[in-house]
Structure formats: C-alpha cells, structure tokens
Amino acid sequence: MDFVSIRIITGDVARLVDFYERATAVAANWSTEDFAELRTPSATLAIAGTRTVPLFAPGAARPAENRSVIIEFLVDDVDQVHRNLTDSVEEFVQTPTTMPWGNRSLLLRDPDGNLVNFFTPVTPAALAKFAR
Structure with missing residues (x-):
C-alpha cells in the first residue's frame, strides 16, 4: 500500500x-x-x-472544521519559510522551535484553520531519518 x-x-x-x-x-x-x-x-x-x-x-465533510489533523511538510529551511509567510499568515501557533526529537518546526494555521507543520531536521538522528 x-x-x-x-x-x-x-x-x-x-x-x-x-x-x-x-x-x-x-x-x-x-x-x-x-x-x-x-x-x-x-x-x-x-x-x-x-x-x-x-x-x-x-454531508460527509465540511470545510474549516478540522481540529485533529496536522498537515506536515519537510522543507530545507523552516526559518526561511517563516520569513516568507510572516505577512500572509493570520495565526502562527508556534514560531520556529527545535523539538526534542530533532526537527526545527513551524506550526501555523492555514486560511481554513487547519494546522500545518513545516519542519527541517537538524540533529544527526533526524537528518538520518529524513535523508533524501
């Protein structure tokens, strides 16, 4: 699958x-x-x-009602994504922060209120996990 x-x-x-x-x-x-x-x-x-x-x-799906899913994107530079979106995002839930599992993460809400996480691996273990 x-x-x-x-x-x-x-x-x-x-x-x-x-x-x-x-x-x-x-x-x-x-x-x-x-x-x-x-x-x-x-x-x-x-x-x-x-x-x-x-x-x-x-009636199976309704817009702007998600409160249980986070859409995630692996990006090269999460801090650059933050800079690029500063003027267009209404709600940053968390500015770029290095998480305990080794990713630098930016959490925000899209225009419909969906949670979106942009992250960049920064520790050796996280870099190895997401090696492309």
Missing part, C-alpha cells in the same frame, strides 16, 4: 490553493475550478471545493 494524498475540503479553493502554492513553492495542477493538486515527490495535497463532497457522500 502507498499513502498517496490528503484532501482538504474548503469553501474557497482558489484562496487555499494560493496559500499552499506560496507556502510550498509548488505550483498547483488544476483539474476543475473545484479541484487542484499540489504534487510533491512523496505525496499530493489535494484541495477540493464543497461541491465535490456530494460526489462521495453528501
């Missing part, structure tokens, strides 16, 4: 895609005005509008 993607349901696809394009420097591939994907070598972040939910199961 391969983990392929995570999909965020949103009330404003263009706004959320714009945020993630700026945050990740990955251009989105649009399928329709209600669906776009940001593809990385290891996984895809799919962003879909509320009009797509009934295609699966009506």
